[in-house]
Amino acid sequence: MNNKLTKLVLFSLLSFILVFVNYSAPIQEITKIPSNFKIFQGEKLNYSFPFPFKVTFETDKEGPLKISEKDATTIEAVTTGTASLNLKLFGLFPLKHISVDVVPTIKVVPGGQAIGVKLNTKGALVVGYSDIIGEDGKIYSPYKEGRIQIGDIILEVNGLEIKQAEDITEIANKLKGDPLKLKINRKNSIVYAVIHPVKSKEDKQYRIGLWVRDHTAGIGTLTFYYPSKKVYAALGHAITDIDTGHVLSVENGEIMNTRITSIDQGRRSKPGELKGVFFEEVDAIGNILKNTPFGIYGYIYRDFENGFYGEVPIAYQSQIKEGPAKILATIDNKGVQEFDVEIVKKAYQESPTPKGMIVKITDRRLLEKTGGIIQGMSGSPIIQDGKLVGAITHVFVNDPSKGYAVYAEWMVNEVNSLLDDKQVFTNE
Incomplete structure (x- = not known):
């Protein structure tokens, strides 16, 4: 009996210790x-x-x-x-x-500059449908014949490359209603479809009943650049189509200097927005070569000023702490400014995903001016202990003082692949 009791006590004690320790x-x-x-x-x-x-x-x-x-x-x-x-x-x-x-050690120059972004897609993105009233007064839906889906990217029509949305209408009218063979990128797979255009009673043009888009434009923030390679990273997240949410493929594009003209404050359930102006002919400062889940990337045409901090090392996840940090952002005509934030939570990631940290704006100046994180601040670099730790990416719709951020190391990976698959991203 005593042996059984002793074993039971020891087992219970060991179990308690294991649970307590774990x-x-x-x-x-x-x-x-x-x-x-x-x-x-x-x-x-x-x-x-x-x-x-x-x-x-x-x-x-x-x-x-x-x-x-x-x-x-x-x-x-x-x-x-x-x-x-x-x-x-x-x-x-x-x-x-x-x-x-x-x-x-990897060193970059943090940004914080507001930039205009204009991206031209590769092909024409399908964003909607439209029925057509034919010359006989009947309603036609030619897109149904080809089983076209929202988010499809039309790359070619009858073997001709589509560079802008108008190309599709132009080809259809030249062929005067003959069938069109479409080459389509559907979720990174190539598919083909055949559609018979219909002559519209309204404008006498041959149409296939699709709303398509070939470019987008907006405002974001430069995250960092690497002077010796003349390469930059911005936004921290992908440029997606406003209607479909699909990541836009890149044919070409540019980033531009931007002048902030006004601010729509962020409120609960109503994201705010930076508004500004840029002129393509005079403000272009770099091209866009990649649009990824971790931001946009390309080469700059000329050197920037040395930035708010000058060159700083990036931080890997193991070096980042939950606690106080800074962000760099441009919210008016005063240029890049530094604001207080707190890294509320960090997630350990063994493979790249965009949402690595939760960041809270604590700076009263920024809260009073913007209400927190607003559209246009995506890409704002986050600095902690003199290192670039990441970039602001998304705002919490129900609490604009908080948002997600991406780790700097994932953005550096994208820079590496842009430079060269074999290029090692280090300082010389």
Whole structure:
């Protein structure tokens, strides 16, 4: 009986300890650490765990990491390379295995400048349908014949490339009602359709009953640029069609200097907006080559001024803390200004996704002027501890003081692929 009772007590005690350990704050923090992360050569990471949690860190003796343990654990990235890091509780029980990449420091110039954006799509994007009254007075819907879908991109008609929306009508009228063979990009797959145009009773033009769009324009914010390569990153999110929500493909486009003329304040359930003017002929400062979930990218035509901060290193996720930070934004004719924000929450991401952080505007000046995050501020760089940590991307519709932000490292990945698949993005 005593043996059974002793075993029961020991089992209960062990179960309690395991539950307590697994759900304690220090262990929960450890589980949040990604299994693979990057730090810069020369950087130091400090970890401290309260009594009785003794967590030891083990790594290769000849590797790029140096570990010192006194009151706290300090991990120093001594040289570039990859290291394995093993965390153990009390030096006995394995907690986590981590792969650490030590990389050279990456420096960029943060932006904050308001920019005009004009993007011409590759082909014509289908955004709506329209029935046609034919010369006989009957109603026709030729788009149904081809089973055209909203969001389809018409690339070619009868083998002729479509560069602007008017090209489709022009080809249809030249053929005087003969069938049109359409080459379509549908969700990144090529499909074909045949449509018989109908001559409209109203204007005597041959039409296929589709509303299409071939360009878009708006205002955003430059996130950073890299002077020696003359490449920039902006917006932090993709340019999408206002009607369909589809990411727009890029035929060509430009970014331009913009003058802010007015502000629509953001309110609950009503996003605000920066309004401005730009002139393509005189204000163009760069081209648009990529439109991705992490922003737009291209080359600048001429050097910018050195920016609000000058060159700063980017920060990887492991270097970012929940807490105070700054953003750079242009909201009037005073140019780039610095405003206080707080990183409310950061999500550990092992693969790129746009929503990495939740950011709250705390600066009274910005709240009074804009109400918080508004359209046009997308791409505003976030600075913490002298490093570029990310960019504002989306506002919370029900609370304009808060919004999402993307990590800077994902934007740097896009810059790398723009420069060259084999290009290493480092300072020279």
